[in-house]
Amino acid sequence: MAAVTRSRKSCTVNPLKMSQPIGGALAFLGLNHCMPVLHGSQGCTAFGLVLLVRHFREAIPLQTTAMSEATTIMGGMENIEQAILNIFNRAKPEIIGICSTGLTETKGDDVDGYLKLIRARHPELESVAIVYVSTPDYKEAFQDGWSKTVARIVEQLTEPTATKLANRINILPGNHLMPGDIEELREIVESFGFDPIVLPDLSGSLDGHVPDDFSPTTLGGTALNDIRGCGASRLTIAVGEQMRAACEVLQAKTDVPYELFDRLTGLEVNDRLMGLLAQLSGRPVPSKYRRQRSQLVDAMLDGHFFFGGKKIAIGAEPDLLWGIGSWLAEMGAEISAAVTTTDSPLLEKLPVEEVVIGDLEDLEMRAVGCDLLITHAHGRQMAERLDLPFVRMGLPTFDRLGAAHQLTIGYRGTRDLVFEIGNVFLANSPDHTPDTRARVEREIDVRTPATAH
């Protein structure tokens, strides 16, 4: 059980946290033929764009309502209208996703109201779905932006159906799952004969592929028709506590029950996933996964020597922190410092004394003497200062290749993590020198002959 504390500083130093609107925009980027828009100053979009471009090494469609000082004070209806029309005419998307920012929330723009008026004025927009989410920068964090946006997409676009399809399953991944993870999960679910709908599906849009032509919108991701059809699924499988809201909205609206996995990194959680899929499908677990399980068990046997007693400092958003932290504890390592960005019911359950909702300065103070640092790429400065081995996890990872394909779930992903992190420990194991033996004060000194009484 962990004590959850908030950093009491006034000034955030070396932010771990990123803002809600781009978490929301990222969720929209997992929808096909979509154009996400931030309702704010053009800088809000520019910063988010650069951040996502550098992580995924992909072009990122992301627009702005380009609010100025005057339009902010007057209210942003005209800018939203122009933005929608411009995007509709130029990029021809199927979905336009709008996230508010701190700027327009401070003014208090009634975007839902604006959208009704805009739709009434422009019947030609009927063919395009428009989803609006309230995501002020001055509240919560990136993960919350994703979570709220998926819940809004479900609320606004899914449709209830009378019948359910026996082989249809929804997969709702949290934002800590990268395209590589989503691909893995889809493959697992498909191998039991299911036909899953992944929402949002970053593995379709941001997995790094070379399309045949240029597209100003997302190319790949969840299709609008599939979003609408989510209500016909027999079950929703969600990954990450952040997806609970979306699962509940979907259940309330379409009667699709859900099964939420708070993580899929580790042996036992994947056993539960396999058990669930086997039971639902009435099929045995495919031999491929039986073999992979065995490989994971073997990796744990080979690797545990290097994990036992290791002290680890982690800075990550709640669901990633939970997934990686819990698994590391299961490998025998000790979480010595944990910093996160926002509230989550999981935090107090973490196997650590204290979880701080804070920044990388808080983590740096607590990471002294640790054996490993795990956080996003901004940990590079503290890793250097503290001379700590450093594994990059989470977004942004802008100074390494392949961030989109980092695999951390399933038997196979967990097996590879054992190797990746175990190798870091191995590479940093201390040299043996004549002074290696610990110097402990002994009670009896034998350096000189004992004097006779």
Next chain:
Amino acid sequence: MSTLSNEVQEIFSEPGCDKNRGKSQKERKEGCAKRLQPGAAAGGCAFDGAKIALQPITDVAHLVHGPIGCEGNSWDNRHAASSGSHLYRTGFTTDITEMDVVYGGEKRLFRSIREVIEKYNPPAVFVYQTCVTAMIGDDVEAVCKAAATKFGKPVIPVNTPGFVGAKNLGNKLGGEALLDYVIGTEEPEITTPYDINIIGEYNLVGELWQVKPLLDELGIRILACLSGDAKYHEVASSHRARAAMMVCSKAMINIARKMEERYEIPFFEGSFYGVSDMSDSLRQIAGLLVQRGAPEELLERTEALIRREEAHVWGRLQSYQQRLSGKRVLLITGGVKSWSVVAALQEVGMVIVGTSVKKSSKEDKERIKELMGEDAHMIEDMTPREMYRMLKDAHADIMLSGGRSQFVALKAKMPWLDINQERHHAYAGYEGMVALVEQIDRALYNPIWEQVRRPAPWDLQT
């Protein structure tokens, strides 16, 4: 806000700007930037611009007063290099909460300044205003003044909320903050007749260090660089320079002109990109210093250095001429650098099939025409789709641009080179040109192109 809007107006009518001189009174009032088009805009905001201009000052704390989006999404994302302190790469932000939005964020800002000073003890704190805190009426100027008095340290307000305009305006407003609060507030330990300022050079990927050794050799001292690899004290005492070079005209022209007006420091506009531009800049620096009283022999030494460096660099560039001659380049940059890069590429026989002039002044365009001929293909505004087609249809062999359009080229399976702020190599100075040409050569002749363009076996016609 009224002082801010006055300052913005003043920048819009900047007399040193070529573009402005060609405008009517009314046009000037409307401002420099085209009105941003909602849903079709790209680029950073004024806050972004101010941060770009000032963050290269390495030993001060840069504190962003606003919600997490402004700093949390963007910190430590540029490659301005430092020879000393790394404090400028630390992200400081008030990360305001909903409570601050309701009750005001001034107290949090004041406490934040105190924390930064107590923990990091920088020579100064720069405080950046943002949209939300401007909207709720936080008076950063007053808070900075109070904090400066209380803590006995310069606390500099940079009043550039994003919504006042685009990045370029922010560059200039950042410059105004230096003029209003920093420049002229301290004195250099010593002065020499060889002291210059370099204005508008950010030392990205250490580019200044491609040039500094040459100046060192001539005995010319960079009193202050604004703002690449600068220390606070250097900026504060930069008013004692004898002459100045303005590198990136669109960004900091107001600083150069006002320093000339206030401190009688003459300046010229030059570039470190391209062999002849580089030589020309050295010549002009030496010339201005001699005009201001430096011994005349400096001119001769400068010429000797130029002869030596040019001979060396031409020799090295020549080895690329055969491989690069006739290769077609699509050059998409912010515009100001277009002509200097154009000249450099022509030096090795490359053909510029198009260059962007979106941000170039009339004179810039004239210069490009001079270099590329009357039928120069100048691109005002090119959509990513058009760029993609141009590359896909092989009307160019390589695109040189900024990171924003990187994937347009790569997805068309065409060579691409970053020449903007996220580049990994220094292209300034004589050696920099060799580095640029070397990188172009590597990109063009990499063996992957042939492989990646080959269709998949299932796409082959049988």
